Each structure stands twice: as structure tokens, then as C-alpha cells.
Amino acid sequence: MAGESVNVDQWRTRIYRYRLLGGRCRECGRAFYPPLPKCPYCSSEDVEEVRLPRQGKLVSYTILYSVEEGARRESPVIVGLVDLGVARVVSEIVDAEPGTLKSGMAVEAVFRRLYEEGDEGVIVYGVKFRPAPENTS
Ligand SMILES: [Zn+2]
Secondary structure (H helix, E strand, C coil), rough: CCCCCCHHHHHHHHHHHHEEEEEEEECCEEECCCCCCCCCCCCCEEEEEEECCEEECCCCCCEECCCCCCCHHHEEEEEEEEEECCCEEEEEEECCHHCCCCCCEEEEEEEEEEEEEEEEEEEEEEEECCCCCCCCC
């Protein structure tokens, strides 16, 4: 793309988010997202990166009417707790009207713009979730 300046770190961050990598603790066996150098459950540093499933279930959600600078134009924002089976993820829920969301409904990961960074307008992408197609069929 013309005029696009993306450094290697940002590129790595994108790939990493796109693949929906989480962490898994070799000590207690629990998975978590985002991946951390230390297990949030037992504090073990014996953790590995694992690829998380892209399909999950919506556990609960919150509607945020006041959101941070840069994301304001998309207000209100729906933030959901998604159960991927091996781990629970807090993520923005997109392509959904608040009234149509139900606890337990199927959701899937999508690759979307997260936020725009600074004066250079670098757009950072990441994983969000949307209702899975089977909900409407
Ligand atoms: Zn652990």
C-alpha cells in the first residue's frame, strides 16, 4: 500500500494477534489470553504459546458508551467475555446489535482494526469476535 510505514515490531504484533495466540501453563495446564510470560493462575514461568480456537461462546457482555480517544467514533462499544473452551477472552464484539446478543450464543474471531495510533495514523489490527453465522440460519 502506498505511503504505508509499518515497522517490524508492529508487523509482528499484527501476526501474533491475527493468529489468536494464547499462553498455556505447563505447570497447571491452564490456558490464558493474551499470552503472558507468567501463568496468571499459579505464577509459574513455564509457559508456552498455543493457538486458540477461533470459535467460542459468548458468556456475558457489557456495553460501553464512553470509550477511549481514537475509538470514540465507534461508540458505543460492546465488550464480551468469550469462552473458547480452553480459555476465556475479553474482546470487543462487532457486527452485532446489543439487543440481539444472548449469553451462550456462538461467536467467532474476526480480524479487525483495533485502533489508530498517533499522528502517523498507523492502524493496529487485532482479533475481535462476532456472532457466528449459525445463529441466524
Ligand atoms: Zn499455571
